[in-house]
Amino acid sequence: MNQPAPRVLVVDDQTLVRQGIGTLLELAGVEVISQAADGAEALRACCDHTPDVILLDLRMPVYDGLWFLDKQSQLGIEIPTLVLTTFDDDTAVFEALRAGARGYLLKDVTVDQLSHAIESLASGGNLIGPSINDRLVRAIQAAPPPAGADQTVVEALTDREIEVLRLVARGYSNRQIAGLIHLAEGTVKNHISATLMKLGARDRTNAVLRAIREGMLG
Incomplete structure (x- = not known):
């Protein structure tokens, strides 16, 4: 029996980008149940709709993605969160993963790659884009162990x-x-x-x- 389509909350401050991602995901068979323009709206949407996966931009005015991840952890909200962003610097990756993100992809991914990542998180997996993962592994391996x-x-x-x-x-x-x-x-x-x-x-x-x-x- 086929699994039901993941129910997704899309969080991005740019209206055109947010709506465009939502439309493409719907065409790919992913159910977009709500959209939010910042972290505060995202928290309210989590309470109102209880999505299976949150698709989160990092850099948003006022209440950004890291703020949302911190609040989500504090409130005990355990909804898998996939960061989708244009920022691929090591600091952003580490901060998001430490804050509880279960996946990290850049916005140059295809719709198929994005829908696969969403399905993976909805099933309990985690996913980091290949280019991000390579740099992440090198950075971790190069770092000295903590005292x-x-x-x-x-x-x-x-x-x-x-x-x-x-x-x-x-x-x-x-x-x-x-x-x-x-x-x-x-x-x-x-x-x-x-x-x-x-x-x-x-x-x-x-x-x-x-x-x-x-x-x-x-």
Whole structure:
């Protein structure tokens, strides 16, 4: 049976861009349930419509994307958020991911790539654009470990947990991972929960970032 189309909130301060993205997504089979021009409007729309995925621009006047991500975390709103922006500098990427974004794409992606990313997040995955991911990995690997970092964390993960985490890093959802390595979806979820606890990570994206820093993913 086909999965229902993801219900999406589009957040962008430029009216033409926001409406254009909404129209293209609708044509691609994604249901756009609401639109917002800034972070404050986005918070209200989350309460009114409860979307499956939030498509978020970063740079907006007054209440920008980072403000929204911080507020979303403070209020305990756990809706997967995909950043879609023209800003590809390392600082913007790191700030958005640390603030809880589950994906980060540039606005030069195709509609097919964007709809795939939305479906991935709606299914529990995460997705970072290839050009962003390459720079992100290099930046993390080049950075020195934080002072006092626990160097025993890597040994605490089992081979299966590392295998699952590698697939998480590639953007697969729990269901997709279960199919790829022939496990029950609940077992995959348990492996991910154990990995988050061992790495001291609050979500899947932060677990991947920590694992890359520790050199766990090869």
